[in-house]
Amino acid sequence: MYRKNYPNLFSPITIGNVTLKNRISASPTSNPALNMNTYMTKDVASFYEMRAIGGAAVVTIGESIVHTRTGCNSNYRLLLDDPNVIPSLSDFSRTIKQHDCIPSIELAHAGKFANVPNSLRPAGSGQIPYGPVHEITPDGYEIFEMNEDLIAEVAEAYGKAAGVVKFCGFEMLLVHAGHGWLLGQFMSPLYNRRSDRFGGSLENRMRFPLMVLDSIRARVGPGFPVEFRFSGEEFVAGGITIDEGVEIARMVEDKVDLLHVSAGLHEQPGANVITHTSTFVPQGRNVYLAETVKKAVKKPVACIGGLIDPAMMEEIIASGRADVVAMARSLIADPFLPRKAQEGRAEEIVKCIRCYVCMDTLRGTRNMRCALNPLIGREFEHKFLPSPGPAKKVLVAGGGPAGMEAALTAAKRGHEVILCEASDQLGGQTVSEQHIPFKKDLYDFGQQRARQLEEAGVEVRLNTPATRGLAERLKPGVIIAALGAESIIPDIPGIDGENVLFLKDLRTGHSGFGDSVVILGGGLVGCELAIHLNRQGKKVTVIEMTDDWARDAPKLHKDAMDVELRKGVTIRLNTRGLAITDRGLVCEGGDKQPELVEADTVFCAVGMRSRSSEHLRDLAPIFKIVGDGRVPRQMFEATSGGYWAAVDL
Numbered sequence: 170m171y172r173k174n175y176p177n178l179f180s181p182i183t184i185g186n187v188t189l190k191n192r193i194s195a196s197p198t199s200n201p202a203l204n205m206n207t208y209m210t211k212d213v214a215s216f217y218e219m220r221a222i223g224g225a226a227v228v229t230i231g232e233s234i235v236h237t238r239t240g241c242n243s244n245y246r247l248l249l250d251d252p253n254v255i256p257s258l259s260d261f262s263r264t265i266k267q268h269d270c271i272p273s274i275e276l277a278h279a280g281k282f283a284n285v286p287n288s289l290r291p292a293g294s295g296q297i298p299y300g301p302v303h304e305i306t307p308d309g310y311e312i313f314e315m316n317e318d319l320i321a322e323v324a325e326a327y328g329k330a331a332g333v334v335k336f337c338g339f340e341m342l343l344v345h346a347g348h349g350w351l352l353g354q355f356m357s358p359l360y361n362r363r364s365d366r367f368g369g370s371l372e373n374r375m376r377f378p379l380m381v382l383d384s385i386r387a388r389v390g391p392g393f394p395v396e397f398r399f400s401g402e403e404f405v406a407g408g409i410t411i412d413e414g415v416e417i418a419r420m421v422e423d424k425v426d427l428l429h430v431s432a433g434l435h436e437q438p439g440a441n442v443i444t445h446t447s448t449f450v451p452q453g454r455n456v457y458l459a460e461t462v463k464k465a466v467k468k469p470v471a472c473i474g475g476l477i478d479p480a481m482m483e484e485i486i487a488s489g490r491a492d493v494v495a496m497a498r499s500l501i502a503d504p505f506l507p508r509k510a511q512e513g514r515a516e517e518i519v520k521c522i523r524c525y526v527c528m529d530t531l532r533g534t535r536n537m538r539c540a541l542n543p544l545i546g547r548e549f550e551h552k553f554l555p556s557p558g559p560a561k562k563v564l565v566a567g568g569g570p571a572g573m574e575a576a577l578t579a580a581k582r583g584h585e586v587i588l589c590e591a592s593d594q595l596g597g598q599t600v601s602e603q604h605i606p607f608k609k610d611l612y613d614f615g616q617q618r619a620r621q622l623e624e625a626g627v628e629v630r631l632n633t634p635a636t637r638g639l640a641e642r643l644k645p646g647v648i649i650a651a652l653g654a655e656s657i658i659p660d661i662p663g664i665d666g667e668n669v670l671f672l673k674d675l676r677t678g679h680s681g682f683g684d685s686v687v688i689l690g691g692g693l694v695g696c697e698l699a700i701h702l703n704r705q706g707k708k709v710t711v712i713e714m715t716d717d718w719a720r721d722a723p724k725l726h727k728d729a730m731d732v733e734l735r736k737g738v739t740i741r742l743n744t745r746g747l748a749i750t751d752r753g754l755v756c757e758g759g760d761k762q763p764e765l766v767e768a769d770t771v772f773c774a775v776g777m778r779s780r781s782s783e784h785l786r787d788l789a790p791i792f793k794i795v796g797d798g799r800v801p802r803q804m805f806e807a808t809s810g811g812y813w814a815a816v817d818l
C-alpha cells in the first residue's frame with residue numbers, strides 16, 4: 170500500500186448508480202466560444218476535456234437550455250430541444266469518458282431573463298419572456314406570467330432534455346435551480362410573488378421544481394444520478410435564507426442524488442460576487458452553507474465557491490462538512506489541480522487568483538481567457554503544438570510574469586535559457602502584491618514561477634540589467650525582451666516631494682503611508698490600493714480625472730471592489746490633480762476651482778509606460794517583445810504573450 174495524498178479527497182463516492190473516482194467535480198462553466206450554430210464543437214469539448222484529463226471525477230457542461238422558445242438568454246447555448254444537438258453531444262460524452270471521468274450536463278432555463286436583449290443576445294429573440302409573475306423590468310421589458318399549461322410544458326421539456334442527454338451517453342445531469350434562473354425564480358420569495366398554488370408558501374414555490382424532478386426521473390429511470398444545484402442563501406433582502414435553503418434540500422432530497430449548495434443571484438451584483446466569490450473574501454467562504462444543509466439531509470452534498478487549496482478540500486471532506494467539492498475557476502487556472510494534488514505535486518498547482526478575467530472575457534467576446542493559464546481557449550490547438558525548432562540559446566530580458574513565462578516555456582521545450590533581471594528579485598510587479606492580503610495569491614503565483622524556473626534549468630541572473638554589452642557577449646539566437654513598464658510621472662508641481670509614492674515604492678512594503686492618503690488615478694491599481702489602505706484604517710480619497718473608476722477592471726471584480734470601496738473610501742470623479750504640497754493634493758473639479766484635498770501621503774497611479782527594449786533589437790536573429798514592455802496591460806497579456814512567444818521558437 171502506498172501513502173495516499175489527500176486520502177479523503179481522493180476516495181471514491183457513489184452517487185446514484187455511478188461511482189466517482191474522487192470527490193472533485195468540475196462545476197458548470199458556460200461553453201466558451203460556442204459557435205452560433207450552438208452545437209458542441211471540438212474547441213469547446215477540448216476545454217472540458219482538459220478537466221477530465223486533469224483528474225476531476227465529473228465534468229459538467231454549463232447552462233444547456235431545455236426549452237428554447239421560452240428559456241434561452243444567449244446566442245451561445247446548447248439547445249437540448251434541437252435534435253441536431255445529438256451527434257456532437259454524444260461525441261462529447263465519449264471524449265470525457267475516455268479519460269475515466271463522468272460526463273454531466275446542466276439543464277437550464279433562464280426564465281424571466283430569457284428572450285430579453287442582453288450582452289449575449291443583443292437583439293433578444295423576438296419571443297415572449299416568461300417568469301413566475303407578470304412584471305415590467307427596470308429596463309422596460311414586459312415579462313409575462315407563466316400559466317399552468319406552460320409550467321407543465323416546461324417541466325416536460327426538462328424530462329425530454331434529460332432523456333436526450335442520457336441517450337447521448339451522459340452518466341449524470343445537473344438541474345440548475347439556483348442563481349436566479351427559472352427554477353430559482355420560482356423558489357425565491359424575492360421573485361415569486363404568485364398567489365396560486367405555485368407561489369406563496371415554500372411548499373407552493375417548490376411545486377414546479379419538484380414537477381421538474383419527477384419529469385426528469387420518469388425519463389432517466391431510477392439510479393441515474395441527478396444533481397440539484399440551488400442557492401443555499403441568496404444574499405439579497407427578501408431572498409432565500411439558509412433556513413429555507415435547508416428546507417429546500419429536505420424537500421428535494423428523495424428525488425435527487427447529489428445536493429449542490431451554491432449561493433447568490435446572478436443578476437444582483439452584490440450577490441453575484443458571492444456566487445463567484447471575490448478575492449476580498451476568504452477561500453471557501455460559502456462552504457458553511459453546504460455544511461448546514463448536510464446536517465439536515467442524508468443524501469450527499471456538494472459545496473462550492475473559491476475552493477483553491479487541496480488541503481482545504483481535504484479538510485472539508487475529512488471533517489464531513491461536505492461530500493463533494495465542486496469548483497469552476499480553480500480548474501480554469503489549472504485543470505490539472507486534481508492530478509497534481511493526488512500525485513504529491515500540490516506545489517505545482519497554479520492557484521486561481523479570482524480576478525474574474527474568465528467571466529469577463531466569456532461575457533464579452535465569448536473567447537474565455539485566464540490571467541494565469543495561457544492554454545484557456547487554446548486547448549484544441551494545444552493538442553497539436555508545433556514541435557520545438559532546433560535548440561537555441563535564448564536570452565530573456567526581464568523577470569516579471571511575461572519574462573518568466575517565456576523562459577519557463579522555452580526551457581521546457583528544450584532551449585538553453587538565460588534570464589536576466591535588473592532587480593534583486595523575480596516576479597516583476599507581482600512582488601509589490603505581497604503586502605496586500607487580497608493580492609497575495611498573485612505574489613505567490615510569481616514566486617511559484619520563480620521556483621519553477623530553477624527546476625526547469627533556466628540560468629537566472631539577478632541584479633543584471635540586459636545591456637547591449639551583455640547581449641553581445643552572450644550571443645543568443647533569440648532575445649525575448651520582457652522589460653515591463655514603469656509609472657508615468659505626471660508633470661505637476663510637487664511630484665518629487667517626499668510625501669509622494671509610486672508603485673515601485675510598494676515593493677518593500679507600505680510603511681511610507683501616513684494616516685491619510687490621496688490616490689491620484691482611479692484605475693484598477695489605485696482603487697485596489699485604496700481598498701487595502703482603507704482596511705488598514707487610513708482615510709483614503711481617490712482622485713480620477715475621467716467619469717468612471719477602475720475602467721480597466723473586469724466587470725465582476727469592479728462589482729466586488731464597489732462593495733469594498735463603499736466601506737469608507739471617497740472617490741472623486743472628473744477631478745484633476747494640479748499640484749502636490751506638503752499638505753496634500755490640490756485638485757480641480759467640475760467647478761474649475763482649485764481645492765486642497767488634505768493628506769499625509771499622495772500616491773501616484775496615473776498609469777504605466779513601457780520600458781524601451783530597442784537597445785536589444787539587433788543583437789539576435791530572433792527578437793521579440795512581450796508583456797508590459799510591449800504595451801502595459803493586464804496579467805493575461807503577460808502570461809499568454811510570454812508563453813506563445815516561446816512556443817513559436
Ligand SMILES: Cc1cc2nc3c(=O)[nH]c(=O)nc-3n(C[C@H](O)[C@H](O)[C@H](O)COP(=O)(O)O)c2cc1C
Binds near residue numbers: 196200231345444474
Ligand atoms: C467562466 C465561468 C462560467 C460559468 N458558467 C456557469 C454556468 O454555465 N452554469 C452555472 O450554473 N454556473 C456557472 N458558473 C459558476 C460556477 O459553476 C461556480 O458556481 C462559480 O464560479 C463559483 O465557483 P468557483 O469559485 O470555483 O469558481 C460559471 C463560472 C465561471 C467562472
